[in-house]
Amino acid sequence: MDIKLVTGKTLTISEGESLLHALKRHGIYLVSSCGGKGICGKCRVRLVEGNARIESSGTLQPSEIDAGIVLACQTFPEKDILIDIPEESKLVVGEKIALSRSGELIELLKSYNVEIQPIVKHITLNLPPPTIDNNISDLERLKRALLEEKDIIGIRFPNEFVSSISKILRDAEWNIALRYADGHDAISISPADMDMDKYGIAIDIGTTTVVVYLVNLKDGQLIDVGSTYNSQIRYGDDVITRIIYVTESKGLGELRDSIVSDINNLLVPIVESHNINREDIESAVIAGNTTMSHIFWGINPASIREEPYIPAVTFFPRWKAETAKIEINTKSLIYTVPCVASYVGGDIVAGVLASKMHRKSEVALFMDIGTNGEIVIGNNEWLVAAACSAGPCFEGSGIRHGMRATEGAIESIKIDPKTFEPVCKVIGDGEPLGVCGSGMIDAISEMFLTGIIDRKGKFVRSTRTGRIRDGTDGPEFLIYKKDGREIVLTEVDIENILRAKAAIYAAVSLLIKEVGFNLEAIERVYIAGGFGNYLDIDKAIILGMLPELPKNKFTILGNASITGAYLCLLSKDLRREAGVIASKMTYIELSVSRGFMDEYMSALFLPHTHLRLFPKVKQLILRSKNLGK
16 A cells, blocks of 8 residues: 655555554654654644544544544555645754754854863874784783873773774774773774764753754764654653653653653654764763653652652763663763752753853843743852743643644734734744744733733633634634634633743742842843743733843743753863752752742732732733723
8 A cells, every 4th residue: 555645755554554653664754742642633644535544533623633634643544545744743853953053053162162072082093013022912002002192091991892903903004093981981993094973962851842963073063953742741741740650650661762762763864864874973962851861761750759859860970872772872972961959950950051141240040941940040159940840831732733833833923902813923934833832922912912811811702803712622712714724722721821821930939039139130031941032022021921121131042951962062161061050059949838839829810910010011901901992
């Protein structure tokens, strides 16, 4: 049987094989957060022609089913079929993104005034060949050359390394390139003239998403980018539910296999498209929150959620890729950005490193807005951190038409106050496929100012617009409709977003109070998170997610975790600096704070229960009411 794509490409499929599996076998990767169980509803394709057995429609809406939308993981063709794959269903591999970011990242690296010193070092050696008079062993000859030519001692030589050196030394005529990790094992030797480009990967393991950077270790060039949803979502939206799954269902192996598979699946199209040998990927850096880092390494995170909330490890040894099961050079070393405490992990340490707030005297606030909301306040003398659970809504999960900030996502929305008609801006300027975090923030802020929703986030039925209607999940607002495709924001979606923003604002407010400061003392605010590049600061303040401060105090960093991982991949000095950041950061546990719930409940309104905290927003509300009269 054949699968025909509307683009003209034809693929084979075996009897009883799911559409998702067949596409993957042919190098076409779809987003499948639930691992093909039909739960996440992300692997959507349109069945144009042909018959197939549909085992489940999952969360698909009746209108989508009527339009021929099926879940690839639940679809088993019975004869030749014709399908169309929507852009939002495709796994994101972004060579274009890499090209645009590469120069920016290299300039950032240069600004730290550090040399490129990857985890694995390369040196060339010209060994004197053995003679009757110079008859020391091959290994001793190598050690002596290291000492005399490079003043290097203390390298360990594993059995598998030593077992291959005799032939390689002679084939290379004693002119070799050695790869080794500083203070660790020798990795490999090769003829010096075969010393090709070597690569590394920087990985951001988010609770909701996973991002992989492929980097040339010689010059720091970013070659390609891959990203997808973290398949662990099928076990729970947040770290707590995943820890519970580990402890109650003995699911550590499943969760670990999920994230490792995500990383390996992202690597496949990247290395194939650039014709790169996996053996030439010789180092990796992992940045993730404390739970994600534990699960990645197969370490039980149970103690993270049990008082006094102590993780098993915060500074991870450099273990090898074969231990991690990452499909790169098995002897490659993996550096894990150190964590701080139970709920402030290596992703935040990497983000602070990328922001440079730890090098400056000004008092700054760092906010990483994702599934978890982590907050850091401080400067070059001190750093204090806290965390809260915000939920995955800003990254698209749990929202009817939510998606990540990738091509096709509605990134901003403006609603006409008289006609209530929305005008959308889409990433990539094509047809909208869904709405990302920044678009959600815009939509709710605009709906609030135009009177479509009240301060509790409930729809005002008296609003003169047909865009407010009853849907399958209750009241909803129609953002976009064309050719049978609709994008809505439901009242349930709005509730989820308000809970998330309330948690973030409460954490910021409480942390500032805990260190004895007020908002006026904050000189700079760094916003990190996947959707940050598209965030409208004014709209986020109207929503009540960000504190009302002058706009010029805010700096958008985007995904600072992957940026910090990139920096650590390339610089020994910055890896050391990351360790210093983690060591000096003081952690405050908000879950035992009596004031957190009070702050949270007050922040559930738009923008906040106490409008005195948002004087400019209060003026906007009054102005909007006057315009509506």
